[in-house]
Amino acid sequence: MSKSEVIPADIKRLDAEDPLAEKRAEFYLPPSVVYLDGNSLGPMPIAARARARSVVEREWADDLITSWNVNRWIELPTIVGDKIGRLIGADSGKVICGDSTSVNLFKVLAAALSLQPKRFKVLSQRGNFPTDLYMVQGLAALLGESRCQLLTASADDLLDQLDESIAVLLLTQVDFRTGKIHDIRKITELAHEKGIVVIWDLAHSAGVIPLWLDDWQVDFAVGCGYKFLNGGPGAPAFLYVAKRHQGACQQPLSGWMGHRQPFEFSDDYHAHASVKQFLCGTPGVLGMSVLDAALSVFEGVQIQALRKKSLALIQLCRHLVSERPALSELQLLTPEEPEQSGSQLAYAHSEAYAICQALIARGVIADFRAPNILRLGFSPLFLRFEDIYLSVLALDEIVAERQYLSPRFQARQAVT
């Protein structure tokens, strides 16, 4: 990304007036890169680098096994869980950190079904992030269709399907392709009226959209540590369990860390009466420590302020794209109304893959989602308005000049 382009004064003013502008200094960002993929893998907070060194080179190397006590490793799942809780409107004791989003989905799915002895249908959305559907399919294959059955509906038809035959509603708030969001408060309320237990996947929500899970009476939620929470590649995930369900539901991944007295080493499992009943094996201390440090960038920040900046970044991007005739080839998939979308824009184009590669070659890191989506993520903690300006300039040149037709941008990579 060359900075030789002159940034217009009105763009410069947006950055000068940005109350979050100072947060950018808390991240390491490679020179000459505009990173529009913080929704897929957040960049490295400076504090995370320091913590990675200290957990490896001091806590592990010097303190060895004693770290479970002296460095409080044993408390990490709840310490980090509570920090995430503050970002999603959850009081202490509702959230734990650990495992992957997929594994956590399995736990909360089984737990939700355990609260519904007379129902067995799990309703989700067609085109939901695949792992959400796959985990229901895995549980259904294990339990049989008489105990767990996946139904899917389009976003438009979902609410019509909410009736007393549904046990569990499993939705992702932000559509990973289009960015369209669901109204958690409203849908949870409608589902509860029919006696349905609701699970929200907050993969693209946590850290960027104001959420009030306790107030909204959400039953269960899961989410990801490596997207807008910037916890590092494959960072541990999190899960939320409403207080009223803790101890009242059962989850089958009953590993020793979820036991009431894990260090008594008894032969019989007795679940912890708190959210700790959702712990399973030994926590991944390295990844969880790094996530813990990464969360420090949220200190002193209101999620509402993040949301406001996200929407301003998105609005600027859409405006700049709409001004450029060549970019009319791109079809906006994200809802027109800014409040209806998460912190991303999705454009369809038959050459989206190659356009994305051409952007990356120019230092604008976006991502591609099959079959034809160019996805731009807007992380308000570190992006500047000038980054958006420069990205649209690059995109305009790539599309106007058909640069994406170059064979080097057409060649497919393993992970796309």
Added chain:
Amino acid sequence: MSKSEVIPADIKRLDAEDPLAEKRAEFYLPPSVVYLDGNSLGPMPIAARARARSVVEREWADDLITSWNVNRWIELPTIVGDKIGRLIGADSGKVICGDSTSVNLFKVLAAALSLQPKRFKVLSQRGNFPTDLYMVQGLAALLGESRCQLLTASADDLLDQLDESIAVLLLTQVDFRTGKIHDIRKITELAHEKGIVVIWDLAHSAGVIPLWLDDWQVDFAVGCGYKFLNGGPGAPAFLYVAKRHQGACQQPLSGWMGHRQPFEFSDDYHAHASVKQFLCGTPGVLGMSVLDAALSVFEGVQIQALRKKSLALIQLCRHLVSERPALSELQLLTPEEPEQSGSQLAYAHSEAYAICQALIARGVIADFRAPNILRLGFSPLFLRFEDIYLSVLALDEIVAERQYLSPRFQARQAVT
């Protein structure tokens, strides 16, 4: 640990003649510490420190999302799996790395039961490591006793219980308390004669006991990355699946990484036909990279040589303990015959907890297992014979002088 004690010439000679002596330099070990807890958390290999820095500070920080391709993050579960495979007698394509031992136990338990449509009993050992029993209990609670039922027997009675009613035999090779080992080859063969599918937990075996899982026709195995594999706190675990079962069994944690085409983002799960069907969510890249580097200390080492040194360390320890009258208070729980034990010694003593604390205060890090076990682990890659000598001297003083009665050694910590 003071080194002012004079090391006897015969002990010095053992170290001088140790063909593995040079391996110690590949680890960082804190000064003045003798680390007899490598069976609980292995110490830091130097290569792991370097890799932790590079995965955080270069791969994540600079290469960001492109690392999935350029730094081969996407291949880590099979790259690391294959490296572990070489330590347990498994050809390429049998082992994957990921999740925790507990989560992996759930996968292989369900998979083993999926191969046994007419049987439902899971036989394990009373006093097995708790999470092994708890994961069966979790699956049984989910499926109901008509589809999964846990039976336990004492080590002595186990083989008598092997009959055609048993679906799955789940055993840990090395007893975490006593160190007593099972003969995997023999028991697997006996179980197979009765049509029983066998799962071995190799938590205290991998990296220290010669294993030939392929040759022994083992069905499934799981194990731990942070003990004798030195992968760091909460390192990802591994699992082994015999070729004949891959694609033929079902496992319910069917996350997107186990899909045949994860990046097609289709709504329907189709399991990968290889061991990858046991992958679930996004791998924990930081922890797995560190484990990958840690495994480099095994390069050029024969597991048989490690076993030989382990047994020599154990033999020396037992001999030195038996020579000291005060230490007759300690009751050896580990089998007399060295070949019958893993790489640890267990001594029972009513004050084992305080004795362990007193040892730690003197720089000899051992561990305590409830209710009354002092456990000493012998990691042959970095321990010297003189370490054993100095440890027994310290133990002798602590016991002979009743130092463990001090209140500072009696006070309990959170993790014991």
